[in-house]
Amino acid sequence: MSAARVLVVEHENGTGPAQVGERLTARGLDLDLCRPWAGDPLPATLDAYDGLLILGGSMGPYDEAEAPWLPEAIGLLRQAVARDLPTLGICLGMELLTVACGGTVGHSEHPEVGLGELTPLLPATRDELFAPLADLDEPVHAVQWHWEETSVPPEGAVPLLTSRRCAHQAYRVGTAVWGVQFHPEVLAGHIATWGTSDDAPLRALGLDPPSVVRRVAREDAHLRGVWGAFAERWGTVVETRRTASVRH
Template sequence: MSAPRVLVVEHENGTGPAQVGERLTARGLDLVIRRPWAGDLLPLTPDDYDGLLVLGGSMGPYDEEQAPWLSAAGDLLRQAVARDMPTLGICLGMELLTVACGGTVRHSERPEVGLCELTPLLPASRDELFAPLTKGTPPCAVQWHWEETAVLPEGAVPLLTSARCAHQAYRMGTSVWGVQFHPEVLADDIAGWGTSDVGPLRALGLDPSSVVAHVAAEEERLRALWGSFAERWGDIVTARRTAPVRP
């Protein structure tokens, strides 16, 4: 039997799957990365894949003039929900999931950048992907967002929250998850983001190098926590594969 295939939608240079991709590949999954920002076309349906991973980017979910492929990415997410296909939307990916399923996204009054503590909600303790995060020390994750989900889609199950952002993670159906934070990144991954976002970070009273250094200091913890998270999601993709078996 061939390896489970995951369609990865990358919205911008420097925003790849990083450690999530590394863990999935090591788990035996085949990542098919589409980069519409570089001219790749997105498929009309996710039918040829076993999982869908939609990554982040500096644009917002309504910025189709800047990124005209966003509606196509939203269509894929909507179809994934209808099929209950294993899906993970990260940051912009979660925001696109929200909009695609009838929720709303707004500009955050208090953007989150850098490390942030997350608070599991009661449904997380019964969630296949998030349950391990409800035990022991509250999880922390890297944040880098100026937009946030204001109204969840109908039927969404909230899983995580934080002091500044009510909706940090939620689930649709049994197999579709969105996370506002970035489980895929470590210090080296965000170093370039700090360089390109110097102005916005300074406006928030943040020093880019200090943000990167703070993440670097927690790198071992982040690698273990979110690496395991990625592996669990990969195992769900493998267990629930629905795409046709390929030679």
């Protein structure tokens, strides 16, 4: 049997799949990286894929003038939800999923940037991706980098994680479609350039960009372990669903 194939949508240079992509590739999954910002056309359907990974970007989900492919990405997410195809939307990817499913995205009252603590909610204890996080004896941290967020989740979405500043950090639609507002894919080295490019916005929030990166660096081992394992669990979902589909 050939390898499971995942469509990866990258919205902006420097926002690739990073450690999530590394973990999936190490598992043997075939990643088809599509860069519409560089002129790559998005596929019209998901017929050729076993999973969908939608990454982040500095634009918002309604910024079609800046990123004219966003409606197509939303269309792919609607297809994924209709098929219950294993899907992971990260940051902008979650915001696009929210819009695709009828929810609302708005500007964050308190933008989250840098290392942030996440709190698992009760449904997370029964979720195949998030249950191991709910069982951890230590706080769960992740990299945050967003000025927008889901204000009204899609109807029927199952809430999984929250944080002090952002109520909707992760949710599931159906049985295999997840959105996360944080960045499980990045470590300090990945966000170093973000700190430079977003210097003025970070300082407007009262943050020192180099200090933000250093704080993430101190938790790199935690981030690598927790979110690397998370990526592998998602890869297992993709592979398991594909195997079940082939059998039928």
